Amino acid sequence: xxxxxxxxxxxxxxxxxxxxxxxxxxxxxxxxxxxxxxxxxxxxxxxxxxxxxxxxxxxxxxxxxxxxxxxxxxxxxxxxxxxxxxxxxxxxxxxxxxxxxxxxxxxxxxxxxxxxxxxxxxxxxxxxxxxxxxxxxxxxxxxxxxxxxxxxxxxxxxxxxxxxxxxxxxxxxxxxxxxxxxxxxxxxxxxxxxxxxxxxxxxxxxxxxxxxxxxxxxxxxxxxxxxxxxxxxxxxxxxxxxxxxxxxxxxxx
Amino acid sequence: xxxxxxxxxxxxxxxxxxxxxxxxxxxxxxxxxxxxxxxxxxxxxxxxxxxxxxxxxxxxxxxxxxxxxxxxxxxxxxxxxxxxxxxxxxxxxxxxxxxxxxxxxxxxxxxxxxxxxxxxxxxxxxxxxxxxxxxxxxxxxxxxxxxxxxxxxxxxxxxxxxxxxxxxxxxxxxxxxxxxxxxxxxxxxxxxxxxxxxxxxxxxxxxxxxxxxxxxxxxxxxxxxxxxxxxxxxxxxxxxxxxxxxxxxxxxxxxxxxxxxxxxxxxxxxxxxxxxxxxxxxxxxxxxxxxxxxxxxxxxxxxxxxxxxxxxxxxxxxxxxxxx
Numbered sequence: 372x373x374x375x376x377x378x379x380x381x382x383x384x385x386x387x388x389x390x391x392x393x394x395x396x397x398x399x400x401x402x403x404x405x406x407x408x409x410x411x412x413x414x415x416x417x418x419x420x421x422x423x424x425x426x427x428x429x430x431x432x433x434x435x436x437x438x439x440x441x442x443x444x445x446x447x448x449x450x451x452x453x454x455x456x457x458x459x460x461x462x463x464x465x466x467x468x469x470x471x472x473x474x475x476x477x478x479x480x481x482x483x484x485x486x487x488x489x490x491x492x493x494x495x496x497x498x499x500x501x502x503x504x505x506x507x508x509x510x511x512x513x514x515x516x517x518x519x520x521x522x523x524x525x526x527x528x529x530x531x532x533x534x535x536x537x538x539x540x541x542x543x544x545x546x547x548x549x550x551x552x553x554x555x556x557x558x559x560x561x562x563x564x565x566x567x568x569x570x571x572x573x574x575x576x577x578x579x580x581x582x583x584x585x586x587x588x589x590x591x592x593x594x595x596x597x598x599x600x601x602x603x604x605x606x607x608x609x610x611x612x613x614x615x616x617x618x619x620x621x622x623x624x
Numbered sequence: 625x626x627x628x629x630x631x632x633x634x635x636x637x638x639x640x641x642x643x644x645x646x647x648x649x650x651x652x653x654x655x656x657x658x659x660x661x662x663x664x665x666x667x668x669x670x671x672x673x674x675x676x677x678x679x680x681x682x683x684x685x686x687x688x689x690x691x692x693x694x695x696x697x698x699x700x701x702x703x704x705x706x707x708x709x710x711x712x713x714x715x716x717x718x719x720x721x722x723x724x725x726x727x728x729x730x731x732x733x734x735x736x737x738x739x740x741x742x743x744x745x746x747x748x749x750x751x752x753x754x755x756x757x758x759x760x761x762x763x764x765x766x767x768x769x770x771x772x773x774x775x776x777x778x779x780x781x782x783x784x785x786x787x788x789x790x791x792x793x794x795x796x797x798x799x800x801x802x803x804x805x806x807x808x809x810x811x812x813x814x815x816x817x818x819x820x821x822x823x824x825x826x827x828x829x830x831x832x833x834x835x836x837x838x839x840x841x842x843x844x845x846x847x848x849x850x851x852x853x854x855x856x857x858x859x860x861x862x863x864x865x866x867x868x869x870x871x872x873x874x875x876x877x878x879x880x881x882x883x884x885x886x887x888x889x890x891x892x893x894x895x896x897x898x899x900x901x902x903x904x905x906x907x908x909x910x911x912x913x914x915x916x917x918x919x920x921x922x923x924x925x926x927x928x929x930x931x932x933x934x935x936x937x938x939x940x941x942x943x944x945x946x947x948x
Contacts, residue, residue, distance in 0.1 A: 423843050447846030458838040460704045463891045467833070474834050475846035479827065482894075527845070 373398050374434060374561045375420065375450070375531050381428030382419050384412055388586030393429070395580070395590060397531070397561040402554050404572035404593070405565045407582035408606060413565045414455060416582065417533050420563070421452045433531070447475035451527040453534040457520050459508050465519055466504040469495060472526030494525035497552055513540035521549060532562045538571065550575040569610075569621040573597050581605050597621070627895045630888060634902035638686065641906060645682045645913050646674055649920065680811050684870050685912040685926065686905035687814035689877055691867035693904020694821055696878020697897055698860040701832045702853060703753075703767055706886075707941060709879035710745075710864040713771035716873035717778025718748025719865050720801060724785045727797060734810035734869060738817070741865035748774065749861055803874035803927025817866035818901070824859055825897050828852060832893040874927045876934020877904055883937070907933075 373396035382389040389412030397403060405413050418424045420431055422438040431438045433449055451472075469491040470483050477483065483491075495501055498518040503511075511519065517540045524532060537553065538546040546568075553562050554575045566572045572579060573593055580590040583605060589596060599612040602621060609624040646658050651673060661671030662679075692710060699708040699715070710716045722744025726737050756770040782801065789797060831852050835842045843849045867874070881904045882896065890896050911929035918924065 418840070421844055423840055442846075443843055443848050444846035447844060450844075452840075452844040454838070454841060454844075458704065458836075458841070461700075461706060461836050461891060462886055463836075467892060468837075471834050471837065471845060474830065477830070479830060481830075 376432045377420065377429060378432065379429035380419070380426055380431065382412060382416050383427040384415050387412065389416055389582060390588045391428070391586050393588055397563065399530070399561060400558045401561050401578055402557070402576040403561070403563045403578045403580060404576035405563060405580045405582065406569065406572060406605060408584055411582045411584035413582060414535055417452070417535055417563065417565055421450060421533055422446050444475050447527070449529050450531040450533065451524045451529040453520055453524045453532070453537055455535045455539065457516055463508045464504070465495070465500070465506045465508060466491065468508050468519055469522045469526050472523040475527065490528065491522070491526045494522040497525060498522045499548065514542065514545060517541060518545070518549070521552070530560050532560065534562065535565045536567065537564060538566070538568065546571065569597065569602060573619060573621070627890050627892070627899070630890065631895065631899050631902065634899060634906065638902050638905055641909050642682050642686060645909060646678050648913055648917055649673070649678060681912070682909060683811045684814065685909045687811060687818050688867045688870040688874060689904035689906070689908025690818050690901045691814065691821065691863045691870070691904070692874060692877040692908070693881035693900040694818070694825060694897065695860045695863035695867065697882040697893070697900045698825060698856050698863070699878065700882060701835055701893070702856045702860065704836060704838070705767060706883060707768060707879060707938065709876060710860070710867070711873055711875035712768065712775070712879060713749070713752050714775030714778055715745050715748045715752075715861065715864050716868050716875070717775045717782070719745040719868035720873045721778050721781045721785065723869060724782060724797060724801070727793065728785055728789055734813045738813065738865055738869045741868045742862055745861035745864045745868070748778065749857060799925055801872040802925035803872045803930070814866055814870050817862065821859060821863045822897070822901055824855070826894070828855055829893040829897050871926065874908065874930055876930050876938065877908055880930070880934050880937055881907055883941070
C-alpha cells in the first residue's frame with residue numbers, strides 16, 4: 372500500500388521547473404534515492420512532498436488523504452523530515468533536542484513521559500551517542516550534530532521519512548551506520564533519501580528518482596535506473612560502471 | 625539544581641525582596657512602622673510613605689520587570705536571536721511614542737494609554753519585521769541593525785513630541801520616559817496584564833521549544849507556523865505595551881534576564897518563561913531600590929541602572945557570537 376503518493380505533481384523554483392506530471396507511489400518497505408545535480412530542486416521537492424511548500428500543480432496524498440486537508444500536527448504524526456542544516460541559536464541539551472521529536476505526539480500541556488524519554492534514549496543509543504544526553508548541543512562536532520538530528524527524526528517514529536543528505540558531515544563508517552539504521556527494520560515504512568553518493572544509493576535503496584533539472588525526471592527500480600548512461604546524463608559528467616564481486620559501482624571519470 | 629526548585633527559590637526571593645524594599649529608602653522605617661502602616665493605612669504619618677509611595681513603586685517595579693522579561697523571551701523565540709529585546713528592537717520606542725502622543729492630547733487613564741502603547745508596539749514590531757525579513761529568514765545582524773535604526777527613528781519622534789509639549793509637563797514626561805517608576809500608573813492593571821500574558825505564554829510554551837529550531841523544523845514537527853508567530857507577535861506587543869505604560873522604556877531587561885536564566889541550565893520554555901518572569905521582576909526591583917537609595921534623597925530613573933548592566937553584557941555576547 373502506498374504511504375505517500377503524488378499525482379501529476381509539478382514543482383517549480385521561480386521559473387525553473389523541477390518536475391512535471393510526476394506520479395509516484397512510495398510504498399511500505401521501499402527506500403528511495405533522489406539524485407540530481409546541485410540546485411536541481413531535490414530539497415524543494417522533498418519539502419513539497421512534506422507539505423511545507425505549495426506545489427505548482429497536482430497534489431500529494433498521505434495515506435490516501437490530500438496533504439493540504441490535514442493539519443500540520445496530523446502530518447507530523449505520520450511524516451518526518453531531516454533537514455540539511457540544523458539551527459542552534461539557543462543553548463539546549465542533547466536530550467531536550469531529541470525530545471522535540473515527540474512534539475507531534477504530545478498534547479499542548481503534556482510533558483514528556485518516561486516512555487517518551489525511553490524512545491529518545493533508544494534513538495540516541497542507535498546513533499551511537501548514548502552518553503551524550505546532558506551534553507550541550509552547541510559543543511558538538513558537525514558529524515555528532517547530524518547524528519543528533521537523525522535521532523530526533525527516529526524519536527518522531529513516523530512511517531514516512533524524508534531525509535535530506537543524511538550522511539552530511541559523516542565519516543565513511545558513520546555514513547554506512549546511518550544508512551543501515553534508516554534501512555533496517557522498516558518493512559512498514561518508506562524512506563526517501565536525497566543523496567550525492569551513487570554507490571550509497573545503489574547499496575541501500577531499491578528505488579531511485581533522477582531529477583535532471585529541466586523538468587525531466589526518471590524513476591523506477593535502482594537496477595533499471597542507475598545505469599552508466601542515465602547517470603552521465605544526470606550529472607553531465609562521464610560516469611563509468613564497474614563491477615566487483617558481482618556488485619555494480621559507479622565512478623566518475 | 626532541579627528547575628522547579630530554582631523557580632521556587634526565585635518566587636520566595638521575589639516575596640522577600642518586595643517586603644524588604646518597603647524598609648529601604650530616604651527615610652529608614654522600623655519593622656513596627658511598616659507593619660502598622662500595612663494593616664492600618666491611617667495609623668501614622670510615616671504610613672503614607674509605605675502605602676502611597678513605597679508599596680506601589682515596589683509592585684510597579686516588579687511588574688514592569690516581569691512584563692519586560694516575558695516579552696523579551698517571546699521576542700527572542702520569534703526572531704530566533706538571543707539578543708532580541710523590546711528596547712533594542714525599538715518596540716518600546718514605538719509604544720513610548722504612542723503614549724507620549726496620548727499624554728500630549730491629555731489622556732491619562734491606564735487603559736487608554738496601554739491601548740495606545742499596544743498599537744505603538746504592534747506598529748514598531750511590524751516595521752522591524754517587514755524591513756528585516758528577507759527570503760524567509762532572519763539574519764541576526766540585519767535584524768539588530770534594523771531594530772537599532774528604527775529605534776533611532778522613534779527617538780527622533782519622541783524628541784519632537786517633547787519639544788511640542790508644554791514646559792509644565794516636560795519633567796514628568798522625561799522621567800517617565802527614562803524609566804522612573806515613581807510616575808507609574810495603575811499597578812493592578814500591570815499585574816492583570818502580567819498574569820494574563822503568562823497564562824497565554826504558557827499555553828504556547830511547548831511550541832516555543834520547537835520554534836527555536838527553525839521555521840521549517842517547527843512546521844515539520846506539527847506546529848502551525850503562521851498562527852504561532854501571530855500569537856507571539858500579539859503577546860509580546862501587549863506585554864511590552866503594559867510595561868512601557870508603567871515606566872517608559874526601560875532597556876535591556878528583556879534580554880539580560882532570559883540570558884541569565886539560560887545560564888543556569890533552564891532552556892525549556894515551559895520553565896524558562898515563569899523563571900524569566902520572576903527573574904525580571906527581581907532585577908528591576910533591585911535596580912529600582914538602588915536607583916532610589918544610591919544618592920538619596922535624589923532619585924535616579926531605573927533605566928539607567930538596567931542600561932549599566934545590560935550594555936556591557938550585550939557587547940560581550942555580540943563579540944562572542946562574532947567569534948563563533
